[in-house]
Amino acid sequence: MRLLQGYSNNLNTIKMKKLYSLIVALFVSTIMFSQGTVTGTVMDGDMGTPLPGASVVLQGTQNGTSTDFDGKFTIEVSEDSGTLVVSYIGFVERRISFSTYGDIGSITLNPDAEELEGVVVVGTGVIDLAKERETPVAVSTITAKEIQLKVGNTEFPEILNTTPSVYATKQGGGYGDSRINLRGFNQNNTAVIINGQPVNDMENGWVYWSNWQGLSDIASGMQVQRGLGSSKLAVPSVGGTLTIVTKSTEKEEGGFAKISAGNDSYFKTVVGYNTGTNEKGWSSSILLGRWSGDGYVDATEGEGYTYLFSLGYMPSDKHAFNFTFTGAAQWHNQRDFELSIRDHLNYGGDDFRKFNGDWGMLNGETYTFRRNFYNKPIGTLNWDWNIDDKLSLSTSIYGSWGRGGGTGPRGRNFSINPFRKDLTEGITDGLTYRNADGTIDFDAVVANNRAGDAYTVEGPYEGAILGSNGFSDNGVNSNIAIRRASMNSHNWYGAISNLKWELNDEWTLGGGVDLRSYKGFHYRVLNDLLGLDGYVSTGNENITEGLIIRETIKASPFNNTGLTDNKIDYYNVGKVNWFGFNGITEYNNRNNLSAVLQIGVSNQTYQRIDYFNQPNEDAESDKDSKVGGYIKGGANYNIDDSHNVFFNAGYIERQPLFDAIFPNFANAINEDAENEQITSFELGYGYRSSFLNANINLYNTTWDNRFISESIRGVQGLDNGTANFAGVKQVHSGLELDFNMRPVDRLRLDGMMSIGNWQFKDNVTASVFDGDQNLVDTATLYVDGTKVGDAAQFTASLEADYEIIENLGVDVTWRHAANLYSDFTFQLDTRNWANDAQFLAPNNRGALKLPSYNLFDLGLDYQFDFEKSNIFIRLNVNNIFDTEYISEASSSIYVGDEGPASDAPVSTYKGIDDRNLVWFGFGRTWNLSLSYNF
Known part of the structure; x- marks a missing residue:
């Protein structure tokens, strides 16, 4: 019985298990059969083109997908109704409801210029970004994806070379030594703004890109606003504005790791991680990177580190805070010695473009006179306050602490570098410390330094081998060479605050302040004594007998920069304080018309402190203040969904640069210094369709009342003197075209063309001062009608981007540059062998046309997709045909001109005299990167 009863129980258990299995199967089947699919297409609202890679997520779930190359998506859903969250970097997120399975049609996303990359949590109120078909300015936007794809181991500004009226070069070719021109204006007349904060040097307006080597890693995107731009800073730029937005605390958790390799032993690693925003509103991001390389140009090794930390806090919808600390510490060897074409050809070997005249061998190792080193961390605290539905306040407080400088030769040993000659003639005439291949014999330099007499004065230095640049008694040798470091450090603090008031759906008022306090430290220290036991400095006029110095400062951004140590040659401080106010009125009927009027006024105060060339009691100069400002406005009219037109106009009174207030390296205030005057007018037309998007702009900018100061030697018998040129005037006008189109599936074409006519207007009178600031002469430079040099006045490009198969893409870019003229200095020295003194004569031939x-550049990339991560591989080959070209020149020697070795046979390179001083562009280079994103 027990056996039968047990059998019965087992049978019942088996039946129950089968029943449970059947119920589970029926339940699962019900769920499966109730699932369906929703399909659609995501489109760019501005361009009318598909958005590949857009995110489509079922609201309230982790169920999501992304669009293919044609913007199409398919997502499995468990119910026939719900909401899809559709998003794409740089576009406004949309929520789309559905009530049935199947195709829900096209979903249009509109660009969100205020976020640019969709990752910035706060700080957008101080970042002035233009919106297409709304802001009346000429603008080009470059996304983070484009930056990551194209920069590689090239210079950061070079990614802009395919935008209209931009000309960026590597200049000497060291890492970070690039520069950029916009509409023919160099970069001290082009505003560079990072996260809404100005970074142009407060004294000379320059931007040193080596200080921002890490921008390609931390940038969320950037905009080039040509001309007046939309910046509300108290005084905008002349040529345009480059606005860069860096990564901030990101909304989603995730991270990446990336490694890159390239030509000439280039290697880079970058890692980053974002915590995402937690339930209490906190988020943080961190990024660290390191790069190193030998450099394309001979002896231009370098190494750098990038760092970024960001902490965000959003306690409510009304308040959001974000703190960011970032920088890029680096050192790199440079090519600074100006070389003629024949120098390159005579000493450059197989690839003459790489030749560098600043280096040689010391004790069997590479050594150079020129090394740049700098660390410029910047800390920023942003606060966005939504006071109510109509009123908001955005504030940014920042500080920057730059430390570093650059090394170079110091001494009277002119058998190292030629004087008023190129290297070819110098070596022909006999440069004792140059090898036959043009490099410097540093071992011989050290031997010469050590061959001097011993110091004869009793005391701790008796018997030491001492050298000096301005003292030769008591056994001190003045025929020496050392390596000095010229330091340009600063402390910079500022605050920007903008209030925005939306009166109604159409009218908006705004106002803000721009506060800056800058203190720049300029001095020289010893870096390498090159065999000497010490150096006698006579640069400080407050020390009558000179100062013997033995301590040296390392050329590294991570070491003491000598701010509190003994200095040589000079030591002065520049102080600039700035207060600016801006106001803005905007109109937008949300249909077809938008307009803006902006005004700004600023007060800039200057003071110079000289601890070496002024008596101690007179070290501080008087203060001088200049008031500047601007008024600008424009309107955009959308004729229909395809056509729009805009115009803008403005007038700027820009305060002079620091050296115009204190010319001639002295504390005497230039009472004749006046504001620069800029007037600008622009017309634009835009066209949008599903096939073609295009923009055409016409502009005219007049830059008047410039002040230029140049050091001179040999004029009127002066050993040292200065020529001041006042009232310099330039007129820049031109036409710009850019377009993108999709002629067939999987193919996108982007192109541009810019035609400029940039030239000087009227001749210029110079005042010549001796070393004691006495006016000794005047002279006229005949520059009326001379072409502005340093940037190609005609540029064009075309890029084809084709997706071969899913996730595999290739792109080819062609770029053309023409009407490129040599840059020139305002010179009065008739012995200037580079021939810039030709402008002393009327009817001269002007700047040399190059x-x-x-x-042609080539790119190839592939992406491996996983469930929640991907691996991305990218190969760039730049200048794939290894084209030889001159990217810039600084002389205007015409065939047949007299000059050094003028009795020698004339040689030419591509039709120009090979005595001209030039920088050649790089030949073929490459980089390969692999990134893991999760």
Whole structure:
């Protein structure tokens, strides 16, 4: 019985298990059969083109997908109704409801210029970004994806070379030594703004890109606003504004790791991680990177580190805070010695473009006179306050602490570098410390330094081998060479605050302040004594007998920069304080018309402190203040969904640079210094369709009342003197075209063309001062009608981007540059062998026109997709045909001109005299990167 009863129980258990299994199967089947699919297409609202890679997520779930190359998506859903969250970097997120399975049609996303990359949590109120078909300015936007794809181991500004009226070069070719021109204006007349904060040097307006080597890693995107731009800073730029937005605390958790390799031993690693925003509103991000390389140009090794930390806090919808600390510490060897074409050809070997005249061998190792080193961390605290539905306040408080400088030769040993000659003639005439290959014999330099007499004065230095640049008694040797470091450090603090008041759906008022306090430290210290036991400095006029110095400062951003140590040659401080106010009125009927009127006024105060060339009691100069300002406005009219037109106009009174207030390296205030005057007018037209998007702009900018100061030697018998040129005037006008189109599936074409006519207007009178600031002469430079040099006045590019198969893409870019003229200095020295003194004569031939050139770049990438991560591989080959070209020149020697070795046979390169001083562009280079994103 027990056996039968047990059998019965087992049978019942088996039946119950089968029943449970059947119920589970029926339940699962019900769920499966109730699932369906929703399909659709995501489109760019501005361009009318598909958005590949857009995110589509079922609201309230982790169920999501992304669009393919044609913007199409398919997502499995468990119910026939719900809401899809559709998002794409740089576009406004949308929520789309559905009530049935199947195709829900096209979903249009509109660009969100205020976020640019969709990752900035706060700080957007101080970042002035233009919106297409709304802001009446000429603008080009470059996304983070484009930056990551194209920069590689090239210079950060070079990614802009395919935008209209931009000309960026590597200049000497060291890491970070690039520069950029916009509409023919160099970068001290082009505003560079990072996260809403100005970074142009407060004294000379320059931007040193080596200080921002890490921007390609931390940038969320950037905009080039040509002309007046939309910046509300108290005084905008002349040529345009480059606005860069860096990564901030990101909304979603995730991270990445990336490694890159390239030509000439380039290697880079970057890692980053974002915590995402937690339930209490906190978020943080961190990024660390390191790069190193030998450099394309001979002896231009370098190494750098990038760091970024960001902490965000959003306690409510009304308040959001974000703190960011970032920087890029680096050192790199440079090529600073100006070389002629024949120098390159005579000493450059197989690839003459790489030749560098600043280096040689010391004790069997590479050594150079020129090394740049700098660390410029910047800390920023942003606060966005939504006071109510109509009123908001955005504030940014920042500080920057730059430390570093650059090394170079110091001494009277002119058998190292030629004087008023190129290297070819100098070596022909006999440069004792140059090898036959043009490099410097540093072992011989050290031997010469050590061959001097011993110091004869009793005391701790008796018997030491001492050298000096201005003292030769008591056994001190003045025929020496050392390596000095010229330091340009600063402390910079500022605050920007903008209030925005939306009166109604159409009218908006705004106002803000821009506060800056800058203190720049300029001095020289010893870096390498090159065999000497010490150096006698006579630069400080407050020390009558000179100062013997033995301590040296390392050329590294991570070491003491000598701010509190003994200095040589000079030591002065520049102080600039700035207060600015801006006001803005905007109109937008949300249909077809938008307009803006902006005004700004600022007060800039200057003071100079000289601890070496002024008696101690007179070290501080008087203060001088200049008031500047601007008024600008414009309107955009959308004729229909395809056509729009805009115009803008403005007038700027820009305060002079620091050296115009204190010319001639002295504390005497220039009472004749006046504001620069800029007037600008622009017309634009835009076209949008599903096939083609295009923009055409016409502009005219007049830059008047410039002040230029140049050091001179040999004029009127002066050993040292200064020529001041006042009232310099330039007129820049031109036409710009850019477009993108999709002629067939999987293919996108982007192109541009810019035609400029940039030239000087009227001749210029110079005042010549001796070393004691006495007026000794005047002279006229005949520059009326001379072409502005340093940037190609005709540029064009075309890029084809094709997706071969899903996740595999290739792109080819062609770039053309023409009407490129040599840059020139305002010179009065008739012995200037580079021939800039030709402008002392009327009817001169003007700036030398350089050969045009064409370059081709190639890119190839592939992405491996996983459930919640991907691996991305990218190969860039720049200048794939290894084209030889001159990127810039600084002389205007015409065939047949007299000059050094003028009795020698004339040689030419591509039709120009090979005595001209030039920088050649790089030949073929490459980089390969692999990134893991999760």
